[in-house]
Amino acid sequence: MSEAVARHWRSGHVDVEFLPVGAGSYHWRASTPKRPPLFVTVDDLDRKPFLGADADTVYARLRSALETARALRQSGMEFVVAPIEGRDGNVLSRIGRRYALAVYPYLGEPRAFGNALTAEERVALKAMLVRLHAAPKAVASLPRSVPAEVPFRRELELALDSVNTAWEDDQYSRAARPLLAANAAAIRGWLERFDELVRISSADNVDVVITHGEPHSGNIVRSGTHFALVDWDTVGLAPRERDLWLVGGGEPQLCELYRLRWRLDDLSSSVRVLLSPHDPDGDPERALRVLRISIEREPFTRD
Template structure:
């Protein structure tokens, strides 16, 4: 996220690290990277560094994040070196609610680089991540791993928005532009929702086994380090159809499939499942941005980026 959250300051992060992780951070700098979570780089006087992440959690609390962090830790402990797991606090917790509605995790600081967006442009890198994901999909299921479901987040909110297109929205500067764009794309969105439900029925009827999936193994979630690729952002790890990861890695091409099969076995992805996750992603993005702009909001770097993303997804 480009804008530092008003609820959590660098000073507060330093105090939390000192109290719960016993890390004495001499400097905490906000890191405007990624989209969805908030990040800081904390440094100690001796040069030690940590990567701190804060996530908003809904009414259900942070149980999903806690389970995801335990899963990534179990994978790392088993020798899956590509899994970047959080550091436990002094009580052994991997994720901690630091304010109502906010979960914080602390990860090791890794030297490496990533990309600005998620596309896998380099064929050699696409094969590398395909092999990594193949290893992940062949892994025994961690005890803490939660099961993915077919629900589109914020779908109820999207349906409410579609039923409320006849009167102006006034939550903020992007509220009315969102209403107008959504009104112009109403038939498209409704048809995609119907198509998604059709795909769900087909994939649910499949007897293909579900596997450990990262959820978002795109290029921006991979650090290229001196020791190889490292997958970050494990909040989305779930037991799910393998196509959940493969949809983005294969990206409509089978070029990287042999690399994946070298680790996962002679697996043939199911076209309906690949299509389902492509459609799920676009609908989940549309629903989340519409929900954002129907709520009170301000004009900021993050809202500008969200508006740009929404217009692209509504354009199909």
């Protein structure tokens, strides 16, 4: 890791310290004498299904997302924590087939996920989103359109169809199956409502803007006296309610769509892991916990 950072971003010896934070990515703090520390992120291209089905597609879309973040920052949006260009001018470096490395300013320890937004953070986040959603046209042409989809819908529907048959016999599947069985009708109702709301969102009069995609509490950091937004791999063109459902405002049915989309995203992703408990990249204990929260939390939120 230190060699990769030295080769592309910093000359000389680089000390790196692993930071056990985040999900789907790996993080380090990189230090060199007499220079500010860096925050190093390595993304697993096989674990970002929202960006594509294969590593090459994921890499291309991740690079485009980070280039969008760079353009947003260069346009005057100082709250966007964008990657630092390497010596070759690129914001992302491929490491073999499966991984990609990016480097950011170090702003302190990343915040844990799952904390509710404070009143101060909520006000700051709304102000940042207003500016983001009004991004200049030159920047708004960069990101891809992000349709409202359930990433592992097929796996979720398969699980609902098989709740009365035997799953793989492990402790997590045994706990998950009756939970799904007891709530199968409600989940199918959520899927039907989701499809109805998608049709509404496809109307010609729905504006699309640059959205962050995941502006929850875990992606807000304090930088000096100001707040900033990190983790821009989810950036994309969509109705502004893709962001606003978390903080209030926007058209109610579209906010309902994106709230429901996140609920079904968490449900389907956790079910996918629980259907394959021996996948070395899976975490069935966490998946079972997410499954329970996704079903039982009312109102559902990502805070």
